Amino acid sequence: VNDCYDSLAGRSKSWKSLLYVPVLVEKYLDKALNSGAEAIILDLEDSVPLANKDKAREKLSDTINKLKGYDISLFVRVNAPWRLMIRDLEAAVLSGVTAIMCPKIKSAWHVKEISNVIHQLESERGITPGTIGLVAIVEDPESYFNLEQIAVADPRILWVSLGTEDLAAELGVDPSDEKGGLKYAKFQTVMANKKAGLEPVGLVSSMANFRDLERLKIIAEDSKKMGFVGATCIHPSQVPVINKAFSPSEEERKWALRVKNLFEESLSKGSASVSMDGSMIDTPVYKRAKNIIARSCIHQ
Ligand code: 1VU
Numbered sequence: 001v002n003d004c005y006d007s008l009a010g011r012s013k014s015w016k017s018l019l020y021v022p023v024l025v026e027k028y029l030d031k032a033l034n035s036g037a038e039a040i041i042l043d044l045e046d047s048v049p050l051a052n053k054d055k056a057r058e059k060l061s062d063t064i065n066k067l068k069g070y071d072i073s074l075f076v077r078v079n080a081p082w083r084l085m086i087r088d089l090e091a092a093v094l095s096g097v098t099a100i101m102c103p104k105i106k107s108a109w110h111v112k113e114i115s116n117v118i119h120q121l122e123s124e125r126g127i128t129p130g131t132i133g134l135v136a137i138v139e140d141p142e143s144y145f146n147l148e149q150i151a152v153a154d155p156r157i158l159w160v161s162l163g164t165e166d167l168a169a170e171l172g173v174d175p176s177d178e179k180g181g182l183k184y185a186k187f188q189t190v191m192a193n194k195k196a197g198l199e200p201v202g203l204v205s206s207m208a209n210f211r212d213l214e215r216l217k218i219i220a221e222d223s224k225k226m227g228f229v230g231a232t233c234i235h236p237s238q239v240p241v242i243n244k245a246f247s248p249s250e251e252e253r254k255w256a257l258r259v260k261n262l263f264e265e266s267l268s269k270g271s272a273s274v275s276m277d278g279s280m281i282d283t284p285v286y287k288r289a290k291n292i293i294a295r296s297c298i299h300q
Pocket of ligand 1: 019020021022027028029031032043046047234235236
C-alpha cells in the first residue's frame, strides 16, 4: 500500500475523469452515476442560462443529497462575477461536496477571497473548515502569468487548469490544434501544478467534436504524456476513453514492477544503478516506476 501513495507527494486522491452535468438536466444524473466517471461536476456556469441560475441553485442541495451516498466525487462549478458567485457559493458549500470549480481566476488574492467565503460558509454549516477543495481555472493572458502564485495561494487548491477556449480566443489561436499556440501554456500549467505538489487535470487541446472519440483518445494520450493526470468531459461516451488513456497501460505496469524489483535488489547489494533490457535503471527511473505503480493502485 505504501508504494501506492509514496510518490504522490502525500496526496491520496487525484481524478482521471470528471463529467459535467448541467444542474437543471435531471435526466443526466443516473447516466452520470453509471458512466464510470470518478467525479461529477454539477455546473451552475455556462450550461445554465442566466434566467435559470436561481432555479439551478435551489435544485443543487437536493441533487447533492441524492448523489452523496455514491462512490463518486461531487464538484460544483460556480460563476465568476462576484454577485453570481456569492449566491452560487451560498448554494454549493454543502456537506458531500468535494470541491468548488472557480472560472476566470485572476490572482492569488482572488483565490484567497473565495476561500474566505467558503471558510465562513463551512463554519456556519458545521463543516470542518478547509474540507471543501477549490479548482482554479485561469482563462486570460494576464492571469496566466500568475499561475505559480495561484497554485500555492491556498491549501484548498486541488489543481489549476487553463480555460482552453477563452484563452485561445484571447490569443487568436485555434484551441483544437494541440501543436499550436496553447501547447506551451498547457505545459507551463503542468509545471506550475507540479511545483505546488498538485496533480493537474486537463487536455492539451479542446475537443471540438465530442462525438469524435478517436480524436479524444489521441488528445488524452498526448495529455498524459505531457503530465496531466485526468480530464473533464461533457458526454458519458467520453468517460471510458478518458479513463483508459489516463490509466497506466498493462505494459507500463509490468515495466514499472520489473524496474522496482530490480532496482531494490541492486540497492540491497550496494549499487544505485543497474541495467535492464539494455537501459540504465537509476534513481530517477526508479522514481518514475514508483509513480506508475502508485497510479496503478489508485486507479484500479
Ligand atoms: O440514452 P439516454 O437518453 O438515457 O441518455 C442520453 C443523454 O441523456 C445522456 N447524456 C448525459 N448524461 C449525463 N451527463 C451528461 N453530460 C450527458 N450528456 C448526455 O447520454 C445519452 C446519450 O446522449 P446523446 O448522445 O443523445 O447526447 P445529447 O444530444 O442528449 O446531449 C449532448 C449535450 C452536449 C447537449 C450533452 O452531452 C450536455 O449537455 N453535456 C454537458 C454540457 C455542459 O455541461 N457544458 C458546460 C461545461 S463544458 C464547458 O464549459 C467548456 C469547458
